[in-house]
Amino acid sequence: MKRLFNCIRAAALSFAVASPAFAADQLTIGLIPAEDSQAMLESSKQVLAALEKQLGMPVKPYMATDYNGVIEALRAKKLDVAYLGPFSYAMATTVANVEAFAVAVTKKTGQSSYKSQIIVRKDSNLNSIADLKGHTFAFVDPSSASGHLFPKAGLIAAGYDPEKFFSRVMFSGSHDASILSVANKKVEAAAVADRILNAAILKEQIGKDDVKVIWSSGAIPESPMVWRKDLDPALKEKIARAFAGIKDLPWGDQGVLNGFQPTNDAAYNIVRDTASALKLDLRSMK
Incomplete structure (x- = not known):
């Protein structure tokens, strides 16, 4: 785990003294590499700083090299909170x-959902999808919903087996990498998230x-x-209040925040149902 996080530790935020009301002396937050890792960290700094101020304790971000790295850190109790797909x-x-306890709502969409898109x-x-037969294709990460x-x-x-339909399939590691792979004819x-594609265009990537x-x-x-x-x-309650109150700050590819609204585990049953339809064993994939 140390190897996964060394590149991020130097940029970790640390301002306030830990509150004596809680056993923890800091809050650690894991971030998935949806964008380029450094870009994701940079775009999260204002939100993490606001969270730190409201909690009254240091908030330290950690970026794994892939989605499973964050899951492993949660399982090992090296993280308290994480942003996951x-x-x-x-x-x-x-x-x-x-x-799950919260999802971001942005001023741009006012929604807490997004879509996957296939781009060429x-x-x-x-x-059309039919036209892709025999061509090369990039997914993002085995653990990515939209990718x-x-x-x-x-x-x-649609009747196409990805294992046989394409001439070659690769995993790029991030949505940005997939977008650039298509644009640069790699x-x-x-397959990418619609909001990350829109952000790449706005940033003129x-x-x-x-x-x-x-x-x-x-x-x-x-x-x-x-x-x-x-x-x-008590710490959970304080964390939930802090996230709900974070507004008017940029949050990665999603745009300017209008707060984080409550969510729960049941909201993600559609994801489990989709995995079940594909006969995927989520535990074995981890």
Whole structure:
């Protein structure tokens, strides 16, 4: 675990003295690498600083190299809170004593859900899933909802076996990497989150006419904030209040926050149902 987190420790935030009301002397938060790892850390700093101020204790972020790294840290009780994808959360509940408690709501969408999209270069002659036969394809991470689980389910529902349909399948490691792989002709198609694609265009990582969308999923519940169930109940209450009050700050690719609204484990049953339809054993995938 030390190897996973060394690159982030130097950038960890530490301001206030720990509150004597709780056993912990700091709160540790795990962040998934949805974007480029350093970009995700940088875009989270204002939120973490606001959280630290409201809690009255140091808040330290940790970024694993993949989704499983965050799950492992939760299981080992090296993290108190984590930001997980919907699918990685469903996986985490099979091996770690965790539960979802909040999801971000942004001013841009006012929603707590998003979609998976399959993209190709706009100048290609690929216009439908059927056109992708024999071409190269990128998923994000085996534990990504919008970058793997939901698009894979969509492909199978359309009658295509991803293992046989494409000439080559790769996992890029992040949504940004998948987007750039298509834009730079490293692969011919990729599955990514709609909000991360929109953010990449706004940040001019790619041009608005570089790619086009040829498939979209239904609504996917937004990535949750989760905590270990064994945290002090008083600390949980304070954490929930602190997240709910964080507004008007940027939160990664999602845009400017309008607070975090409460959620619960049952909100992610659609993710479990999709995994079940694909005959995936979440525990074995972890």
